[in-house]
Amino acid sequence: DQQVKQNSPSLSVQEGRISILNCDYTNSMFDYFLWYKKYPAEGPTFLISISSIKDKNEDGRFTVFLNKSAKHLSLHIVPSQPGDSAVYFCAASNAGNNRKLIWGLGTSLAVNP
Amino acid sequence: ETGVTQSPTHLIKTRGQQVTLRCSSQSGHNTVSWYQQALGQGPQFIFQYYREEENGRGNFPPRFSGLQFPNYSSELNVNALELDDSALYLCASSYPSGTYNEQFFGPGTRLTVL
Secondary structure, eight states: OOSEEOOOSEEEEETTSOEEEEEEEOOTTOOEEEEEEEOTTSOOEEEEEEETTOSEEEETTEEEEEETTTTEEEEEESSOOGGGOEEEEEEEEOGGGTTOOEEOOOEEEEEEO | OOOOEEEOSEEEEOTTOOEEEEEEOOTTOOEEEEEEEOTTSOOEEEEEEETTEEEEEOSOOTTEEEEEOTTSOEEEEEOSOOGGGOEEEEEEEEOOBTTBOOOEEOOOEEEEEO
16 A cells, blocks of 8 residues: 555656656645655655645755645756756655655656756 | 765675664764665665664564664664565664654665575
8 A cells, every 4th residue: 555656657857947746645644745866876865845734845946845635745846957867755754653754656857958 | 974874785695594784873863764675666664763762663574673772873683584675775864853854864785685
């Protein structure tokens, strides 16, 4: 039972354009969502997070939007750069579950020069 | 500030053997979580240690065990290795602070079981 779903295994965008990565979840108890970026042969790197009491969080080129009623969040990268090419994971947690992270399967983003 | 480190980087074992993986947490972090990432999958939570005590466990059998030491470094032990244990093992450290708990990951240990 996949509680966190990333339905697009891959995404390709042109440098300078917007990248939108999507994530859906099923567990309404999740109260904190995170995005991680992962390069091959490296561990995941924390990118940005959002609490369930907010609907938007912005950090430089990265913005995460949360739609609780739809149980959907998205990561926007503007403008996309070739160095953003990596696998992006959506993860969720809740305080009642020791804050263990539940992960999606990841979306591989390719930003083409 | 030192980040999360893991050793060894790669490891090859045979079925039935035992393995110990090690993790040093980021400075100031007292919580360590271990994850298993199979090829093409997201990481799966194994367990978490907080102040040397197990603080939550995922759906992994008892042959997966761990320790946390007073300096907050940690070990993951796997007994009676099976072929399906082949995966990237990730360690993450964090410092519980209210409702926010970003976890910072090491580079992982790639375990291959033959």
